[in-house]
Amino acid sequence: MVDNTKFIFSLNSINILNLKIMSLSDSVKACLSKYATFEGRSSRSEYWWFWLAVFILSYIPFIGIVVCLGCMIPLIAAGVRRLHDTDHCGWWLICPIYDIILLATDGDSGNNEYGIPTCD
Numbered sequence: 001m002v003d004n005t006k007f008i009f010s011l012n013s014i015n016i017l018n019l020k021i022m023s024l025s026d027s028v029k030a031c032l033s034k035y036a037t038f039e040g041r042s043s044r045s046e047y048w049w050f051w052l053a054v055f056i057l058s059y060i061p062f063i064g065i066v067v068c069l070g071c072m073i074p075l076i077a078a079g080v081r082r083l084h085d086t087d088h089c090g091w092w093l094i095c096p097i098y099d100i101i102l103l104a105t106d107g108d109s110g111n112n113e114y115g116i117p118t119c120d
Helices: 023-034 043-055 061-069 072-085 092-093 095-104
Strands: 006-010 018-022
Touching: 023 043, 023 072, 043 061, 043 072, 043 095, 061 072, 072 092, 072 095, 092 095
Parallel strands: none
Antiparallel strands: 006 018
């Protein structure tokens, strides 16, 4: 069995954070529980697993429309929180190319103005 534990070493501090990568079900639960929360931070695994789940479910006939409409706000909120994790303002989400680069990059390993680090 593979352990999803990732160790992050910070060169400017002695702390070693033991962070876990979120699973698909954990990320969907987390994003839906923070339905319209635009504050805080989201990890890469949380955002991309949720995005993948919405993308796959959107192709199911009849259910796809409901999923797309129901998950539009949580997907935007998760994107804003993801950008906060990279220490950028959520408004960068409206820039089509640059936001994809930011959404795919590592988040800050330490605290930033948007909060404490999340799991990745």
